[in-house]
Amino acid sequence: MMAPMPDMRSDPEDRRQMLRMRTACLVEGGxxxxxxxxxxxxxxxxGFPDAVKAMGPIHGFAFLTYxxxxxxMVSAGGWSQGETIKLFAAALLPFxxxxxARTLTRRAALASTR
Incomplete structure (x- = not known):
């Protein structure tokens, strides 16, 4: 069972922000x-080192953007320390x-129903 969400602004901008975050998350993971x-x-x-030379900075930019x-998103409120750590740690692991992204999709859906 999912714990109740802490106070979170319920305007459409929150939902849009979470969906943008989901996109950034998927780009970083990809x-x-x-x-x-x-x-x-x-x-x-x-023997093709240029692949890493090209992909490394792209991933670095995606990671910093994420x-x-x-x-x-966290500074806007409504995210627990545990959720924040999970979102950060997941960015360090392949897949x-x-x-x-699933967490962000659920939260965006909940924000749209409030």
Whole structure:
């Protein structure tokens, strides 16, 4: 059972912010997967180091954008420390973004029904 949500503004902007955050989350997770499972093997097994040189900065930018958006969203209120840590930790794990995206989708749906 899901715990009740803390006080959270219920305007449509909250929902839009969570959906933007979900998009950033999926982009960050996708670039991490491409970096780890495509670019790094290309570098080590195919002798193509340019793949990591190209994908590394793209993922770095996506990761920093995700962190910036996470800080903005959490500072707006309504997120527990545990949820914040989970959203951050998931960004460090391959495929973790998909779990975060599900959380953000649920919260956006709840925000739209308030």
């Amino acid at each position: 670039t991490l997967i491409l970096l780890l499972f495509v670019a790094v093997p290309l570098k080590h097994f195919a 962190l910036w958006m996470l800080i903005r 973790g973004a998909f779990f975060s």
